Amino acid sequence: MGKSTIYENVLTQINNAADILNLDGQVRELLHEPMRTLTVSIPVKMDDESIHVFKGFRCQHNDVLGPTKGGIRFHPQVCEDEVKALAAWMTFKCSLVGIPYGGAKGGVLVNPKELSRNELEKLSRGFIQAISPIIGPDKDIPAPDVYTDAQVMSWFMDEFSKLKGVNTPGLVTGKPVVLGGSFGRHSATARGVMYITIEAAKAIDLDLNGATVAVQGFGNAGSFSAKFLHEQGCKIVAANDSKGGIYCKDGFNPVDAAKHKEETGSLKGFQGCDDISNEDLLTMDVDILIPAALENQITEDNAENIKARMIIEAANGPTTPEADEILFKREIMIVPDILANAGGVTVSYFEWVQNLANYYWSKDEVDRKLEEIMVEAFEKVYNTHIDMGVNMRVAAFIVAIKRLTEAMKARGWVYNDHKY
Numbered sequence: 319m320g321k322s323t324i325y326e327n328v329l330t331q332i333n334n335a336a337d338i339l340n341l342d343g344q345v346r347e348l349l350h351e352p353m354r355t356l357t358v359s360i361p362v363k364m365d366d367e368s369i370h371v372f373k374g375f376r377c378q379h380n381d382v383l384g385p386t387k388g389g390i391r392f393h394p395q396v397c398e399d400e401v402k403a404l405a406a407w408m409t410f411k412c413s414l415v416g417i418p419y420g421g422a423k424g425g426v427l428v429n430p431k432e433l434s435r436n437e438l439e440k441l442s443r444g445f446i447q448a449i450s451p452i453i454g455p456d457k458d459i460p461a462p463d464v465y466t467d468a469q470v471m472s473w474f475m476d477e478f479s480k481l482k483g484v485n486t487p488g489l490v491t492g493k494p495v496v497l498g499g500s501f502g503r504h505s506a507t508a509r510g511v512m513y514i515t516i517e518a519a520k521a522i523d524l525d526l527n528g529a530t531v532a533v534q535g536f537g538n539a540g541s542f543s544a545k546f547l548h549e550q551g552c553k554i555v556a557a558n559d560s561k562g563g564i565y566c567k568d569g570f571n572p573v574d575a576a577k578h579k580e581e582t583g584s585l586k587g588f589q590g591c592d593d594i595s596n597e598d599l600l601t602m603d604v605d606i607l608i609p610a611a612l613e614n615q616i617t618e619d620n621a622e623n624i625k626a627r628m629i630i631e632a633a634n635g636p637t638t639p640e641a642d643e644i645l646f647k648r649e650i651m652i653v654p655d656i657l658a659n660a661g662g663v664t665v666s667y668f669e670w671v672q673n674l675a676n677y678y679w680s681k682d683e684v685d686r687k688l689e690e691i692m693v694e695a696f697e698k699v700y701n702t703h704i705d706m707g708v709n710m711r712v713a714a715f716i717v718a719i720k721r722l723t724e725a726m727k728a729r730g731w732v733y734n735d736h737k738y
């Protein structure tokens with residue numbers, strides 16, 4: 319039997335929770351298939367005057383709770399299956415943390431590192447034009463994801479505003495503050511990871527002061543998670559990116575490591591550290607492992623060798639269902655993506671609220687509200703995990719599915735006597 323696709327992994331995750339809830343067929347059916355997926359071709363005149371046609375997707379999974387929301391990824395491995403899976407995770411994530419959004423995601427097949435700034439701008443503008451009929455502040459609101467950032471969001475917002483003839487800051491989140499971005503959005507995913515790690519550490523009786531941490535992926539989610547956990551007293555002993563990894567048994571300063579990456583283009587060669595492979599990082603003897611790169615990193619092939627006491631999923635989909643089972647049996651706590659990295663979409667929601675109201679909040683206010691939401695979501699999931707004897711991922715899906723079912727009943731999409 320071949321390996322499952324990422325979307326098949328999502329279906330397994332939905333079914334694992336749905337089976338425990340005895341969820342009837344209709345809700346399951348609605349959650350199993352995305353509402354729509356748009357495939358687009360984006361012609362870009364490159365710097366050498368040749369025309370390159372890029373392929374992109376926008377998938378809207380489910381909008382029962384509100385307009386759909388989710389990032390846009392620029393990566394050479396983007397495919398429809400991946401975008402569908404990422405969109406579905408957004409539906410459950412927004413439901414879990416109680417914000418009024420459905421789930422969506424987008425992606426373009428491209429290696430942005432090979433493009434000039436001019437080409438990247440043309441591609442960004444071309445993509446947003448291509449998906450413009452199905453997005454908007456009341457329909458579907460994009461955000462940054464792997465290899466997209468505040469600059470790309472600015473081009474998206476500017477292009478859409480020109481197209482519609484209306485200044486529309488609420489179209490996207492993750493914008494720079496000067497264009498209506500929210501204080502705290504840039505590092506919100508990682509700040510949420512920190513709040514969740516504090517709660518999870520209490521739950522397993524782990525003292526964060528001196529706790530060792532390995533971080534896979536040193537971009538937005540990973541590097542800020544390392545910074546915030548370092549500030550909490552953790553010892554960051556290993557990190558990597560697509561070019562390689564570093565290890566130092568006494569720990570290193572992640573802010574200096576980020577500076578080194580910015581200056582040299584990679585973490586490798588950072589002073590006082592040895593090189594390590596990706597597999598060594600994942601199976602390292604640490605207290606906390608933070609996958610913050612891509613999907614399918616912790617699988618049945620390496621789950622038996624994981625030595626971390628807990629795994630906090632900053633990335634989406636880093637653990638396969640087979641690995642989940644192995645790790646649950648081994649009593650390693652996994653805080654699932656839809657909970658651990660929900661800080662990003664939560665502050666995106668704050669940004670959108672500020673854009674719609676045209677009234678802006680202080681950084682303290684953003685951080686305080688984020689902490690409240692993350693801690694409450696953790697409690698709900700942890701209590702479900704304990705009360706029902708299920709792993710944290712199943713617990714998170716149970717909490718999310720209950721709210722989605724309530725909303726489907728209220729809208730009349732399913733009958734009121736629908737069982738869950």
Ligand code: NAD
Pocket residue numbers: 462463464465466507534535536537538539540558559560561596610611612613632633634635659660662663
């Ligand atoms: P990013 O582009 O800022 O960083 C990605 C990092 O991963 C880079 O350092 C890259 O070098 C590294 N990487 C890529 N392939 C790798 C590999 N094979 N091994 C090790 N490292 C590798 O992206 P990001 O926004 O930090 O996203 C990372 C993950 O977090 C994704 O799964 C994303 O969906 C998830 N996430 C991001 C946000 C957000 O707000 N940015 C929110 C929620 C979830």
